[in-house]
Amino acid sequence: MLTRAAECGKHARMASIAVDRTTTPRVSAIQGARRVGLVAAGIAAFWLLWEGYRWFGETVGITWPFPVNETTMPHIHDMLHALTLPLQPGGPPLIQLEWHWALFTMKEALLGFVLGGVIGFSLAVLLAHSIVLRRGLLPYIVVSQTVPILAIAPMVVVGLGTKGVTPWISVAVIAAYLTFFPVAVNTLRGLLSPRPADVELMRSYAADRRSVLWKLRFPTSLPFIFSALKISATASVVGAIIGETPASIQDGLGGAIVNFNQYYSTNPERLWATNIICALLGFLFFGAVVLAEHLILKRAPEHVA
Amino acid sequence: MSDQPAVAVKQVSKQFGAGVTALNGIDLDVQPREFVSLIGPSGCGKSTLLRIIGDLIEPSAGTVEVKGKSAHQARLDHDYGIVFQDAVLYDWRTVSKNIALPLELLRWGSEKRAQRVQDLLGLVELDGFEDNHPWQLSGGMQQRVSIARALSFEPSLLLMDEPFGALDEMTRERLNLELLRIWEATAAAIVFVTHSIAEAVFLSTRVVVMSARPGRVAAIVDVDLPHPRTVETREDPRFFELVTAVRDRLKTGEVAV
Numbered sequence: 431m432l433t434r435a436a437e438c439g440k441h442a443r444m445a446s447i448a449v450d451r452t453t454t455p456r457v458s459a460i461q462g463a464r465r466v467g468l469v470a471a472g473i474a475a476f477w478l479l480w481e482g483y484r485w486f487g488e489t490v491g492i493t494w495p496f497p498v499n500e501t502t503m504p505h506i507h508d509m510l511h512a513l514t515l516p517l518q519p520g521g522p523p524l525i526q527l528e529w530h531w532a533l534f535t536m537k538e539a540l541l542g543f544v545l546g547g548v549i550g551f552s553l554a555v556l557l558a559h560s561i562v563l564r565r566g567l568l569p570y571i572v573v574s575q576t577v578p579i580l581a582i583a584p585m586v587v588v589g590l591g592t593k594g595v596t597p598w599i600s601v602a603v604i605a606a607y608l609t610f611f612p613v614a615v616n617t618l619r620g621l622l623s624p625r626p627a628d629v630e631l632m633r634s635y636a637a638d639r640r641s642v643l644w645k646l647r648f649p650t651s652l653p654f655i656f657s658a659l660k661i662s663a664t665a666s667v668v669g670a671i672i673g674e675t676p677a678s679i680q681d682g683l684g685g686a687i688v689n690f691n692q693y694y695s696t697n698p699e700r701l702w703a704t705n706i707i708c709a710l711l712g713f714l715f716f717g718a719v720v721l722a723e724h725l726i727l728k729r730a731p732e733h734v735a
Numbered sequence: 736m737s738d739q740p741a742v743a744v745k746q747v748s749k750q751f752g753a754g755v756t757a758l759n760g761i762d763l764d765v766q767p768r769e770f771v772s773l774i775g776p777s778g779c780g781k782s783t784l785l786r787i788i789g790d791l792i793e794p795s796a797g798t799v800e801v802k803g804k805s806a807h808q809a810r811l812d813h814d815y816g817i818v819f820q821d822a823v824l825y826d827w828r829t830v831s832k833n834i835a836l837p838l839e840l841l842r843w844g845s846e847k848r849a850q851r852v853q854d855l856l857g858l859v860e861l862d863g864f865e866d867n868h869p870w871q872l873s874g875g876m877q878q879r880v881s882i883a884r885a886l887s888f889e890p891s892l893l894l895m896d897e898p899f900g901a902l903d904e905m906t907r908e909r910l911n912l913e914l915l916r917i918w919e920a921t922a923a924a925i926v927f928v929t930h931s932i933a934e935a936v937f938l939s940t941r942v943v944v945m946s947a948r949p950g951r952v953a954a955i956v957d958v959d960l961p962h963p964r965t966v967e968t969r970e971d972p973r974f975f976e977l978v979t980a981v982r983d984r985l986k987t988g989e990v991a992v
């Protein structure tokens with residue numbers, strides 16, 4: 431009877447935890463509001479720093495590391511204002527063009543992100559199952575990332591172009607070249623990270639390799655994969671933007687940057703405005719991965735970073 | 736088939752690396768439905784023996800048969816369930832899904848699986864916790880999930896490696912009673928590794944006393960305490976006699992080295 435009583439106590443305690451969990455939406459709403467507040471504060475701080483330095487630099491006459499003036503550091507409100515103005519008289523406002531460029535670059539980056547993710551994951555699965563491949567292939571995978579993207583990009587565009595591949599897909603391939611690496615390396619680490627006892631349990635059930643992969647190694651590697659995807663998310667945007675340069679693509683943000691670069695001395699705020707759009711696109715990709723991580727990973731609280 | 740021993744260990748030895756003899760010439764039979772404890776000082780190879788029986792490691796010499804088959808074949812046939820000292824639950828799975836893991840691997844249908852999981856939750860008294868995650872449970876509850884998981888596919892042999900070693904004394908005694916109740920409700924034989932003399936005597940039909948360096952069987956003590964065992968069994972004079980007997984065998988084992 432005594433043991434029963436102890437048992438009941440346990441049940442009651444666990445039940446109260448279960449009740450506590452129903453209040454979490456409100457708690458997470460407060461946390462969410464706090465987070466939004468922090469982001470806003472961060473933006474405000476950056477704004478202040480930028481304009482403060484500009485004002486200070488102009489007043490004192492700073493020349494190092496660069497002279498501070500209208501050209502080197504346009505006002506942030508000028509950048510935003512430039513988004514509302516047309517490039518040519520009678521044309522659409524810049525923001526509308528940026529929107530189309532961003533969509534185009536997003537298409538490239540998204541395909542590159544998916545392509546890189548799939549390739550990186552597949553490579554990691556392959557390497558996780560063979561020490562020989564791991565020893566033989568991993569060095570080359572690492573070396574692949576030391577070759578500058580600017581050297582690879584023209585080869586990819588020209589090479590795939592002769593096969594009749596549309597340029598934007600070539601750009602996606604370049605983005606994939608940047609994104610597969612973190613996914614491959616981190617996933618491999620994750621696939622090899624189950625505790626020995628976890629593996630032994632599977633062995634005691636005589637589980638085949640495929641079951642061990644999908645029921646143990648893959649779930650264990652998910653936190654690693656999400657870390658990698660966060661890096662890849664922004665890298666795919668960067669890859670797409672850079673990839674547009676040698677491809678001479680005019681429809682994306684990369685093309686716009688090259689273009690505005692040439693008119694920097696007269697309209698610096700247009701380049702900066704485009705930079706802001708690029709940053710927002712990167713944030714969008716990053717945020718999507720963070721959101722997916724929150725929805726998919728249900729781990730012990732200390733495991734969720 | 737039924738008169739075949741659940742486990743037949745013949746002349747099993749195990750060397751690790753150069754000259755480290757973990758086990759030396761072990762002979763041991765476990766009958767169907769028997770509850771056998773392995774007890775001995777650290778380094779006597781009791782966990783190693785358990786792992787050899789479960790085909791998790793291979794012996795350097797000798798043979799192990801489970802129901803007349805090689806240990807390897809028995810593992811492939813899902814003849815045994817194993818419970819480790821840590822519960823070894825998968826964090827990303829709920830309680831139900833952890834229990835159902837071996838059933839998934841055996842390709843049971845989802846309905847049959849759900850039914851079986853419900854029965855097991857009742858057996859280990861965890862009704863209502865099926866959707867909790869392991870990290871929301873106490874250590875004792877986690878270990879009960881682990882036991883339910885090991886029993887899920889009704890193996891004829893249960894291998895338990897100090898399953899209650901990390902738990903506090905009160906939880907351990909409660910789980911001892913539960914384990915006996917579960918054992919009587921199933922058809923499984925149990926091989927149970929422990930450090931605790933009282934636990935070994937309370938649970939077992941036989942206690943195998945092992946000695947260290949090299950690990951070997953020093954003595955086997957038959958436990959003739961009546962079943963079912965209850966809280967009162969621990970007060971029984973015979974219980975104390977047997978505890979003393981096992982303790983003496985452990986001491987002589989040490990002296991003999």
